[in-house]
Amino acid sequence: MAVSMVPQCAVAKSDPAWLTQAIDIHWGRARERAGATQDSWTVALAPNGVGPSADAHNFVEAQARVHALLADIRAGKKPAKPIVVHVATGTYTLSKPLLFGPDDGGDAKFPVSYVADDPGHVTISGGVALAASGMAGRRMTFDLPASLTVDWSVPQQLFVNGQRAVLARQPNEGATWLVQPGSKDKGTVIPDAKALQWLQGLSADDRARAELFLYQSWTSSLHHFTVNGNAVQLAVPAKWAPLAFGNSQRFFVENVTAALDAPGEWIGTGRQVTYIPSGDQAGSPAAQIPVLPRLIQIKGTATNPVGYLSFTGMQFLYTASTPNAGNFVDLQGASAIGAAIEADFAHDIAFRNCLIAHVGGYGIWMRASVSDSLIDDNVVYDTGAGAVRLSIGGQPGSDALITHNITVTNNVLAETGKIFPGGPAIFVGWSNDNRLENNLVANTTNDGVSIGGKWPVGGPVSARNHINRNIFFNIGQGMLSDIAAIYTLSGMTGTEINENFIREARSYTKYGGWFGAGAAGIYLDEGTSGVTARNNVVVNTDSGGFHINYGRDNVAEGNVLAGGEQAEVTLLHDRGGKAMDFRRNTLFPISSKPFQGALTNATSSFEGNAVAGAGSAGQDVGTCGRGCAKQNAQLSVGPGLLDVHVSGAGTGQQTIDRVLANAGPHGDMAALRDVVITERRPKLSPPNPAPNP
Template sequence: MNSGTKEAPLASLNGARNTIRAHKITSSKRQSYTVIVENGNYTMKEPFELAPEDSGTEKFPITYKAAKNAAPVFSGGKTITGFSVNEKGIWEVKITESVYYKWQFDQLYVNGKRAVLARTPNEGFLEIDSVQQNIWEKGNSRVAKKAQQKLFFEKDMFESLSPITEDEVREVRFKAYHKWDYTLRHIDALDKDSLLITTSGKGMKPWNQIKKGGRIVFENYKAALDTPGEWFLSKKGILYYVPRPNETLENTTVVAPVLEQLVLIKGNALQDNYVKNIHFEGLNFEYCHYEIPKTGSEPNQAAAILNAAIYAEGVKNITFSNCEISKTGQHALWFGKGCSNSLVENTYMHDLGGGGVYLGDFKPLKGKEHTHHININNNIIQSGGLEFPPAVGVWVGHSSDNKVTHNDIGNFYYTGVSVGWVWGYKPSLAKRNTIAYNHIHHIGWDLLSDMAGIYTLGESEGTRIENNVIHDIHAYSYGGWGMYADEGSTGIVFKNNLVYHTKTGGFQQNYGKENIVKNNILAYAKRYQLQCNIPEKHESFAFTNNIVIFNEGMVLKGGWNDVIARIDQNIYWNSNGKKYDFNGHTFKNWQKKEFDLHSLLVNPNFKDPLNADFRFINKKNYTKINFIPFDYSKSGVYGDNEWVEKAKLPISVTQNFDNTVQENMKLKK
């Protein structure tokens, strides 16, 4: 075994860790350790695991870093070789491990690009005609413990499923999209005469069921393998792939992810046995597998049941800087229970099956197991939810005093940043979180509903959402807000945010208490500029000193007639010159309800708002409502030009988003 010097380097991170462990035992003096990783691609045969004995100290930390000008890559994948081309032009190879050891994988990458598991339809969705549920075991909650669902289809919709053979049925999966979530299940049986499939698992959630007209896709059967970029692995261990244009056997690399976790940092907070003072710098991690359970994946908001490629628990002062995490089947990075005083900065997370960074736990863990003071700063978190669409860019569960700042979060299907994990007014530990100076954009597409750029839940006193730029937020049907204070959101300040190009409003509050919405620019929502759902007997929010500009849709929609709120000193401007609809009221009648008594219907005099230039030509009107201009150009990532340019989504993605929005708006959903 090599000693770990430059002349005799170690072969793996685990080898370096073991060398440091051994040296600590024999060394009489305390010292820092730096593991320098030279350029190269390193295949990981097992996760890199760190325990309390691998800790550094505040004065003498342990650092794992890339060599100067190097970008080492740690891969949890296996390269698949030996393909041949069959008579249909499809590539195929028999994988020995799959034949003899039943190795299966649920993601595949070709030339670094995520391939598509064979599916039907290739574009869009099939439509469900009707759904029947048989409850087998009710259990103690509103959701039945065990149940069977029967999904019926019209004949033309069912046709694409008819080639499924009897021995394939139980390998076939479906993905049904409903409201803010989706159901991923295997099929129990397929009845070609009755045009139905049966599946079983938990009962459907009464508040979010699969229904008639619901959208669904089917995957993982050979007959669906009919489009370039699709793949299928048979039970006999034969991998099939339909090549994309210009892909040849000679110029193509195929990688199947193997490891389900790449890095595991695990201490025990309850026993004061933390992993501490370890830094990662300039390391790239890729190809991390997520195995779809045989039970599938029941609906779960924010895809919070997934694991993460890099998972930490019971840690203090752990940092990731200038790293990269990509090509995952699950979330990129999760600071679970008992984590504190840690940092993720200048890190690029992309091509993610799940979300970006998750903080805290689902349960309100107090004391030593409570996660707090994590700083997520200046990261690019893009193109996520590719396997699990409900995943989010940054998720803050029962966790407090975190800072999520200057990140670029884009191209997700559900929500950019989610804060809080309590529905209603039950105890919440998501307090004093700061979500500031982020650029959150191109979220939602037309896949899920009830979503937002920034989403909050529960009592979150001291939480501040400020100086963010949020734009291009769209939903399949209802929802698609810039900032969304959902059930029980309390004590949150929404200030100095620029929100534009949303579907149903710059701000929406379902119900909550004593939130402050102040000094924001809310522009060009398509249907409603502001929404409010459930009036309560306490003050729901204050909406003051804001500028609302639009050229279509209503000003207000929802429960405004009975809401208890302080609404005043705002500017509303309809740039197309048409009427102002305040939830069915004219502005004059709206003011008779004691709202907006000192507000104005005047042009705020932005330079070029239709082209997202919200600087002011003059101060003539905004000073009348005591609006204070803020520099929204400071939002998003900062640093050298290469880093700033990397945060820009490809034009093909943004154009596709725009086209998707246009088509969705024609549906009148």
């Protein structure tokens, strides 16, 4: 493990200013808290053992010191009190992930903590620094160190001056090609004539390394391929046949030297990386290539879990993301992708006041049989997939494997899905009794929160989860479809979704049908049952504030739903039973029909709702009937995140005021609520050529 003295992580210049401010506030707050002292056993970990009181040169040596203290405490040779490892300023570059097993954890009376002496200036890195070696025209080169070998036949990542570079692609970032009709084979894609001509012109070396990135509705896949006549044959078939979701399916090709032509792009060949600087980069370039798949692995066993272990005030940067031999097919949620920090068979684990960034998968993942743990007051951004993940993928083999009682609170989770856009910011699988509260979730490519994941659906999956008082902003950004700020799947008994503020949920709108405008505020997908959604405020979505596919015994009460491009309330299918009670909600619809789908007196009940807005008098409230009263009040939305107001006589303002006062991170982070939306971003998917006929 190499150690060097470097400043804290710099936010990429292309990141929004509010994120820069969030990190500044985050570290200032962490430093204020770092002054607290307690009676404890201490271990001093310093770069290369620098300092008169250094006990350890690296984390492995620090762990050995901790083991000795724990052994003495358990043997009664030392008093039982907390053990604190003070980690001195520096970058600790790992040669392999740090492993924390049962012997590394403490007890309720003597927990083990790794604490940065100066929060924000202790970095755990899985990257390798590259030396700048030259400049030819507008192309810059970096040399790999002699100790590093990279497989360029699969996609890699590069960061220059803290900014994620774009792996050379065609068309360039912001544009795509469209799949043409003519194939129903999951392994065959028909490109248009221009794309085909470009692909046929690739050199043999480029053909061997090229990757085709294929968008599906709510996910994507990555394929090696060959060109055969007018068709592209995928090395591994996609999950769905071409154009399965509509007539405008996108793709591009990356990881080829022929595509290196735009500022911010890069490509690796042999022992060198070539990069085209972007216009806002100045000074000496600093490049990093991630090499480790994860940074921290906390791993106990069913009979001997890891307990009472925490990390505070550190930065975790740079992890690799290498899909299986360059072929990756995602069904949902980037569920096969790992995280920078992973835990299995553990309890009372905590990550506080940390930053996780520039990673190739998820940020942090509490996997199998993790309980009573805390993810609090962190910033997680620039992730290849999502930010936070709870539970293993699919159905656990036994109840003992179910992760539960995890609190995710006061975090800023942003800029997710950079490689695997199907990854939600927070992904909760088969997991119970978790609290997701007072987080700020922004600039995602998929759901803000996704809970569930049982296919085929049926029966309870996740129960008694609490999604309360969060802020969701810029969800989806037009990248994918069939998404939501808050998404659930299958049985959810006892789950509550309360007092969240959702502003801007946008999808890729060119598939046609539901998939052509599939971004809702709250989306209870297939079989969702037993959910209560109260006093949420949802503003500006593609497909409305409240959407149910089918399910039973759900309640929507006291919500404010406004600005949906389609109906604010939809029940897509009737599979029998009562899907929802809809009461005392206030709607400010754009659509002339604020209710749509299979809403009938048999599937739904309506009571005390208000339909307001300038055109409310002419709107068709459909089956809501006497359960809806029309009002003349109007809702106005300004540029600031909190600029949402009701004018005129009507309902909804009290709910809006309460939600805006309490949603999102608390304390100093609350200042961000005044900043975020002033830099509203356009959708990530710009206008494409006309869809295929």
